[in-house]
Structures are given as C-alpha cells and as structure tokens.
Amino acid sequence: MPRKIGRQLWDAAVASGSTIVITSDMYLPEHAILKLIEKHRYTRFDQLLLSSSLMKTNKSGTLFTHLLAEYNLSGSDVIHVGDNPKTDVKPAQDKGITAFHLPRSETYLWKNTQYKKLFRGRKPIESLARSTMYSMVAKRAFADPKNVSKDTLFNSDPFNIGYCGLGPLMFSFTHWIREECVKNGQNDIYFLAREGKIISDLFEIMEDYQNTGVRHTYLYASRRATRIPQLFGFEDIHDVAKAVVDRSATIRSLLENRFGLFVDAETVKKARTCGLASTDSRISERNMSNVMALLKLLQDDILSNAKIERENYQAYLKSVGFEHHGDPTVVDVGWNANMQGALSKISGGVVNGLYFATLDRAQLWSFADLKVNAFLRNFANITKDSPILSNRLLFEYMLCDTTPSVKNVTKNDEGMFDPVFVDSTEAASRNSYVSQIHKGILEYALDYLENFGTEAFELCNDKEVSQSILNLFLSDPARGDATLFEGHSVEDLFSGSEGIPLVKNSISSPGYWRAGSATLANPRPKKKIAKIQKVKPLRTKLVLAVATPVLSRYLAPKQASELREDPDAFFENARHPVNINIGKLAGIIS
Structure with missing residues (x-):
C-alpha cells in the first residue's frame, strides 16, 4: 500500500532526471520484489540491489560500498532515503552519503497515546x-507526518472512524x-434497510x-413498515402498543408512527371520550389504560390500514423473489430479531x-422454529461488558444509511x-458525517483486498482483533474524537423519540x-506553549x-547562490x- 509522501518523493526524484537505484536488505528473491514494485507502479528506476542477490547489506554498509563502486561515485554524489535509522541512515552516512530518515507509518502509530493502550507495551506482531x-x-491514518495525531484514534476525522474503527470489524x-x-x-439473503445497506455494499x-x-x-424494511402489516386483531394492536415507548412519546406519535393513522378532529374527539386531555399528551403508565381504550375505538381504522399495507408489502416481497427461493435469510445489525419474526408472519413462511x-x-x-444466528454474540443477556452492545444506538447511528x-x-x-x-428530522450534518464514515468502511475493504487478495478472507477471522479499535473508541474516547458527535441526535420515531x-x-x-x-x-488539560520554529x-x-x-549547473552564479541560500525566494x-x-x-509554491 504506497504512501502518499513516498510517491511524492519518488516523483520528485524522477522529475530531477537523477539515476534511481532501489536497495533493500531482503531475503526474498529478486523476481518477487520486482513483482511487488511493478504492482505499485514504481517502474522508472535504473537498478535494484538486493542483499539476497549480492550477499551484501545496507546494515553492514557493504551494499552502499557496492553502489558507489558500480557507478564510480563519491558519497556526496548520492542521496539515500530509508525508513530505518540503524540500517538505512547511519550506514549510508558512514560512507559519506546524504541520508534522510522517512519513518514508517507504523512508527507514528506506535507513538500515539491511544493506540499504545491497545499494544500494552508491545508492537502489534x-x-x-x-x-x-x-x-x-x-498506512492510511498515519501516512502524512505533517498531519498525524498523537492522542486520538481517528484524528477527529469521520472517514477514519469508518476506515480504522468500523472497517476491520464490518x-x-x-x-x-x-x-x-x-x-x-x-443461498437467498436479504439485507434489511437501513443498516443493511453498508453491509450489502461490502x-x-x-x-x-x-x-x-x-x-x-437489498430489502426495504423497517419496524414501522413490517409491524403494521402483521396486525390482524386487537391482540396484535395491544402487543405493538406495549412495545418500548420513549418517555417523550405522545399519543399522536404513537398513532401516526406505530399504527399509520392520521390524527384528525374525529380522532381528537374519541381521545377525549377515553379520558385523554389531548392527543399531544405524553404516554405514561398512568394513562396507558386510556390509550388502550382509544386504540379499541380506532381498531377498525387500524386494521383496515394494516390490510392495505399488508397486501402491498406481500406483493413487494413477491416481486423481489422473497417467497420463491426456499427459506429466505434476512441480514441486519440485530438485537431482538423482531423484523425477522414480522416478515415470517407477513410472508407465511420460515425466515x-x-x-x-x-x-x-x-x-x-428461535423457539418459534426460526433460525437466529449472530456474529458477535447470540441471545446476549449481559451487555455492559461490551462497549458496542452497551452503545447500540451509537453503533446503529454510524452504520445507518443516509x-x-x-x-x-x-x-x-x-x-x-x-x-x-x-419525514425525518435528521440533520444534513448527520448525513455528511455518515457518508464519510461509510466511505472509510468501503475503502478499508477495497484496500485490504487489493493488498492481500483472497487471503484477506483468512486474515480477518479474529473478531477480537477486528473490534479492538472500535471498543477503545466507545469506552475511552479522546476529546478530539468525541467532539465529532457534538450536536448529533439519534431519533426513533417508532418508539416516539x-x-x-x-x-x-x-x-x-x-x-x-x-x-x-x-x-x-472533563476540563481540558493545560497545554505547554512551545516556541514555534x-x-x-x-x-x-x-x-x-x-x-x-542539478539546477545550479544551468543557472547564473547569482541565481545559483539564491537557490542555495534562500530557496523560498528563488522559487x-x-x-x-x-x-x-x-x-x-x-511544497514551496502552490
């Protein structure tokens, strides 16, 4: 996976017209290294010098001695760039070569205070x-030395939440x-909207x-879209009404979002006959019996609407082949598997x-003979020990389609x-953030497969490893990452929130x-003010x-002097x- 800064330096060397030689202390044969170089399109070079071919190394300095002799050069004629100060920089400098240390991306990651918590004193090997x-x-989040974070996992970037945090896990x-x-x-699976969209894309x-x-x-579905079609009698209405209701939910929100009714003057009148002051009153334990009485009065309207929605949804399921390929399997983030049960009831078959x-x-x-299987945990009754399960709404918020x-x-x-x-109250800022998160998730998959091919499928099987970064973020976030979600709210119209x-x-x-x-x-820690150089x-x-x-050969003495003493002014x-x-x-001029 080429680094951006590495490519920029390579392009600069090519543009200068200099001779380019690649050296490496490497045990692999030359043909393997050439294949790797070609894969990443570093093709414009003059020679490849490998320790495995020459039996000489950068570390001992013998490979540099060989290079100088082969091209009849002195050390001052050569510039060397390497990622290891002990095997690349010091041995080259000992030969009089101008050597630059370009640290590996991993070096910056290992110095990050957040990622250090995951290593427990050891590098990730x-x-x-x-x-x-x-x-x-x-290589993605720490590739640019000028823009790396020392104390956040994601450098306050929603793309990195997707790439580094959610990408490996998803x-x-x-x-x-x-x-x-x-x-x-x-052999017949259906990804349920909306969290299923990113899973379907992967x-x-x-x-x-x-x-x-x-x-x-990809199947259009929601609790609202699947629960109303499964209403066949008042017992079903009662069960749906008793499902989780947010403490801020009103009678109006219950009727409109959970039962598909439009609240008009007649509905308000019926509410008052049931002892409810207003349809805008909040639902509570004290007035639940009154709400049930109102639902009893509205039963015919609710069931009539449910019949229309059921017939439409059954026809939609049939149009996408839901009933024609054996027992269909739905894919979703999960929790209580209620949409699976609803789809089974609507379609009249096993799901x-x-x-x-x-x-x-x-x-x-599962007791109703439907197969329920889960990746992380199945039928969990304790969630406090899992940062993901104890922050389910945030996890859904990041995965939910826009x-x-x-x-x-x-x-x-x-x-x-x-x-x-x-009609959604979700802000445009949420869609912008989530789009970047999803872009990061998908680019992680593309990069992973490009680098490791089908072997990537064997490398990703460790679920403990794949969730480690996200778990740390959810349980112990750095301030810079936590601020990403300031001003964001999660809505749940079905529950009335x-x-x-x-x-x-x-x-x-x-x-x-x-x-x-x-x-x-927590108060911000005081930062030491450093002198800016x-x-x-x-x-x-x-x-x-x-x-x-190179340029000095073609410049007038005065211009060559300016280039050496004040290159900013020269360019x-x-x-x-x-x-x-x-x-x-x-990078002097833009």
Whole structure:
C-alpha cells in the first residue's frame, strides 16, 4: 500500500532526471520484489540491489560500498532515503552519503497515546491478523507526518472512524455472513434497510473478488413498515402498543408512527371520550389504560390500514423473489430479531436471520422454529461488558444509511413498487458525517483486498482483533474524537423519540454516549506553549537536495547562490516552467 509522501518523493526524484537505484536488505528473491514494485507502479528506476542477490547489506554498509563502486561515485554524489535509522541512515552516512530518515507509518502509530493502550507495551506482531490490520490503519491514518495525531484514534476525522474503527470489524462480519451462507446452504439473503445497506455494499465488494453464488437483495424494511402489516386483531394492536415507548412519546406519535393513522378532529374527539386531555399528551403508565381504550375505538381504522399495507408489502416481497427461493435469510445489525419474526408472519413462511449481535429476547423467535444466528454474540443477556452492545444506538447511528426510514411500500402506475419514506428530522450534518464514515468502511475493504487478495478472507477471522479499535473508541474516547458527535441526535420515531443527544458536555445530564459525554465534560488539560520554529518539511529537504545541484549547473552564479541560500525566494520568483514545477514538488509554491 504506497504512501502518499513516498510517491511524492519518488516523483520528485524522477522529475530531477537523477539515476534511481532501489536497495533493500531482503531475503526474498529478486523476481518477487520486482513483482511487488511493478504492482505499485514504481517502474522508472535504473537498478535494484538486493542483499539476497549480492550477499551484501545496507546494515553492514557493504551494499552502499557496492553502489558507489558500480557507478564510480563519491558519497556526496548520492542521496539515500530509508525508513530505518540503524540500517538505512547511519550506514549510508558512514560512507559519506546524504541520508534522510522517512519513518514508517507504523512508527507514528506506535507513538500515539491511544493506540499504545491497545499494544500494552508491545508492537502489534502477536498475530498475522493483528499486524495486517494495524499496518492498514497506519498506512492510511498515519501516512502524512505533517498531519498525524498523537492522542486520538481517528484524528477527529469521520472517514477514519469508518476506515480504522468500523472497517476491520464490518469486513470481518460480512465475511462471516458469506461463510455462514455457504456452510448452511443459505443461498437467498436479504439485507434489511437501513443498516443493511453498508453491509450489502461490502458483500458485493467481496463477491467481486470471490463469488459465492449467494443471491442477495437489498430489502426495504423497517419496524414501522413490517409491524403494521402483521396486525390482524386487537391482540396484535395491544402487543405493538406495549412495545418500548420513549418517555417523550405522545399519543399522536404513537398513532401516526406505530399504527399509520392520521390524527384528525374525529380522532381528537374519541381521545377525549377515553379520558385523554389531548392527543399531544405524553404516554405514561398512568394513562396507558386510556390509550388502550382509544386504540379499541380506532381498531377498525387500524386494521383496515394494516390490510392495505399488508397486501402491498406481500406483493413487494413477491416481486423481489422473497417467497420463491426456499427459506429466505434476512441480514441486519440485530438485537431482538423482531423484523425477522414480522416478515415470517407477513410472508407465511420460515425466515432465517443472520445478525451482528442479538439480545436474549431474540430467543423467542428461535423457539418459534426460526433460525437466529449472530456474529458477535447470540441471545446476549449481559451487555455492559461490551462497549458496542452497551452503545447500540451509537453503533446503529454510524452504520445507518443516509436515506430516511421506510414508512411503507406502494405500487405505482407502472406496477413497480416504491418506498415511502418518513419525514425525518435528521440533520444534513448527520448525513455528511455518515457518508464519510461509510466511505472509510468501503475503502478499508477495497484496500485490504487489493493488498492481500483472497487471503484477506483468512486474515480477518479474529473478531477480537477486528473490534479492538472500535471498543477503545466507545469506552475511552479522546476529546478530539468525541467532539465529532457534538450536536448529533439519534431519533426513533417508532418508539416516539424525536431526538436523543449522542453526547453532551455535562456530567449531571450526559447524552446517550456516556463515555463521550464524560470526556467532553472533563476540563481540558493545560497545554505547554512551545516556541514555534520554522522547519522545512522532509519532502522539501529531499526535493531541494536532489534539485539544487542539478539546477545550479544551468543557472547564473547569482541565481545559483539564491537557490542555495534562500530557496523560498528563488522559487517564489521563478518564471521558467521547470523551476516552477520543482518549486511545487518541494511544497514551496502552490
């Protein structure tokens, strides 16, 4: 996985017209290294010198001696760039060569105070799965020395939440789905909206690399869209009404979002006859019996609407093949598997489920002869020991697609089915953040497969490793990362909640994410004020080291002197296209 700064330095060397020689202390044969170089498109070089071919090494300095003799050069004629100060820099300098140390991305990651908590004093080499994951993270999040964080996991960047935190875990989860489908002959799977969208996208990326032949479909579904069609009598109405209700939920929100009714003057009148002051009153234990009485009065309207929505949804399921390929399997993040049960009831057949995790209440569907299986934990009754399960709403918030929740499905004039979305209060800022998170998740998968091919599927099987970064973020976030979710709220219209702040800068009244709120509420540590010194970046130093002796041959003495003594002024005043391009490569002019 090439580093951006490495590519920039390479391009600068090529542009200078200098002879380029690649050296390495490497046990692999030359043909293997040439294949690797070609794969990453580093093709414009003059020679490859390997210790495995010459029996000489950078570390001992003999490889540098060989290089100088072969090209009849003195040390001052050569610039060497390497990532190891002991084997690249010091031995080269001992031969009089100008040597620059370009630290590996992993070096910056190992110095990060957050990632140090995951290493417990050791570098991540305990397992191949662990080392490959951290190598991926380092090369993406710590590739640019000028823009690396010393105390956050994600450098306050939502893309990095997706790439470094969720990417490894969701890759591992999606691979598990594929394995389960092949192992159990589940050849017809349906990814449920909205969390299922990112999982579906990952599944398709993996299928492009290694096709399983599993038929997969993205299915428009939601608690609202699947629960109303399964209402056949007042007992069903009673059960849906008694499901979790948020303490801020009103009677109006219950009727509209859970039962699909429009609250008009007649509905308000019926509410008053049942002893309810207003449909805008909040639902509580004290007035629940009155609410049930109102639902009894509205039973015919509720069931009539349910029949219409059921017939439309059954036709939609039939149009996507839900009833024609054996026992369908739904894929979702999970928890109680209620949509699996609802789809089974609506379709009149067995529906299986594959989930990230489920809670103990999901076992009810298992007792009803529906197969329920989960990646992280199945039927969990204790969640406090899992940062992900104890922060489920935040986990869902990051995975949930940017399209609004599905209200129901209708048939258009062409006989096609269209989803009807609920009116959402979700802010545009949430969609912008989540889009970046999802982009990071998908790019992790693409990078992982590009670097390791189908072997990536064997490397990602360690679920403890794949969730380690996300677990640390959820349980002990750095301030810079926690602030990403300030001003964000999670809504749950089905339960009547219109917005729970994810984090709040308050200890007495924290947001949903307690660890994030605690981090924000703690006073900021005082920072030492350091003297600011203008230091040229490594890239500038390297480009100037290559370009100065070359350009000086063609410049007037006064210009050559200015280039050596004040390169900033030289390139800012440059007029010749070659000088301008070199100034841009050096980062002096834009």
